[in-house]
Amino acid sequence: MEQVLSRREASEAVQDVGWRFLLGTLRTSVVVGSLGQAAGLAVEAVGVCGDDADGHLRVDVRPDRVVFTLQSLEHAAVTSRDVELALRISADVDEAGLVTTADIGAGAPRSVQxxxxxxxxxxxxxxxxxxxxxxxxxxxxxxxxxxxxxxxxxxxxxxxxxxxxxxxxxxxxxxxxxxxxxxxxxxxxxxxxxxxxxxxxxxxxxxxxxxxxxxxxxxxxxxxxxxxxx
CATH class of the missing domain: 3.10.180.10 (2,3-Dihydroxybiphenyl 1,2-Dioxygenase, domain 1)
Structure with missing residues (x-):
């Protein structure tokens, strides 16, 4: 059963796979080499989320990166389903030889925000x-x-x-x-x-x-x- 998570629960559930909890959402980015690759990752993520994509997933596609955001639109909050979808997306990105990251650290353009x-x-x-x-x-x-x-x-x-x-x-x-x-x-x-x-x-x-x-x-x-x- 889908449950709304506390801020701490949501943060700790996805932190180790490169996602961060921000303002009632889960957010991560994936560095890519082209707009085509970015669009392909977006399509893969929609497939991974299946019937939950429209109600949970938002994607910002750029030539150098893809930013994924997860939130239950029904609850306007992060739920257990969002955590499940984040883990699925990260596994799919990993299979493509890429990585979900919050871009923490001085070497990154900036963190997700x-x-x-x-x-x-x-x-x-x-x-x-x-x-x-x-x-x-x-x-x-x-x-x-x-x-x-x-x-x-x-x-x-x-x-x-x-x-x-x-x-x-x-x-x-x-x-x-x-x-x-x-x-x-x-x-x-x-x-x-x-x-x-x-x-x-x-x-x-x-x-x-x-x-x-x-x-x-x-x-x-x-x-x-x-x-x-x-």
Whole structure:
């Protein structure tokens, strides 16, 4: 029976085969030599997933890599079926002489990641409809409340969520980026941002997220699944 997994359960189930848990999804990439090879891997993955492909698998095909994402669209979360499919895809990729990888480490272009845009608001219900309309976005599956995130219905743009303000803060930016990275990539990413001229604003809620800022005070958060549940 398909079961929704906790963040820790999902992460630990696939970490050893090159997948990482990011924002309610499992994600990995495979380096390839051509667009044709990438398309072939995508077709193989669809076959491996069988009838579950449409409800779980998303594929980004590029000439140099394929990025696979797994999530139960019905539950808007990672389930035991997603873990099973991840293991199947990794085995199939291995048979092709390639490898599923999260691209962790200084030698990689960057790790797998997901981007969110966070908007600070005093009246979330009052502005949420505007952003939904102007972006052409939709409610996340199983959501739709006044404080729930908005998502791109075709899966191309970053999710948008709203952070409740308790008072106006005109002296700082009110839109910031959340960069969700693998839990074993986060410290390196934070250190790189500081070395590039940024500053660490707060680590009080790390490893769930670190708040960083550039030299002009514009903020961004590096986030992981850790510190959010058991």
């Amino acid at each position: 997901l981007l969110e845009i966070a908007i600070d608001a005093l009246d979330i219900a009052g502005i949420r409809g505007f952003w939904k309309a102007v972006l052409g976005y939709a409610d996340e599956a199983g959501a739709g409340g006044p404080e729930d995130p908005l998502v791109d219905p075709v899966g191309q743009g970053p999710a948008v969520w709203f952070q409740q303000m308790d008072r106006a803060r005109p002296q700082r930016n009110r839109i910031h980026f959340d960069i969700s990275v693998p839990h074993d990539e986060a410290v390196r990413r934070v250190e790189a941002a500081v070395a590039a001229g940024g500053r660490l604003v707060s680590a009080t809620r790390a490893p769930a997220f670190w708040v960083l800022a550039d030299r002009e005070g514009n903020e961004a958060c590096v986030t992981t699944w850790q510190g959010r549940d058991g």
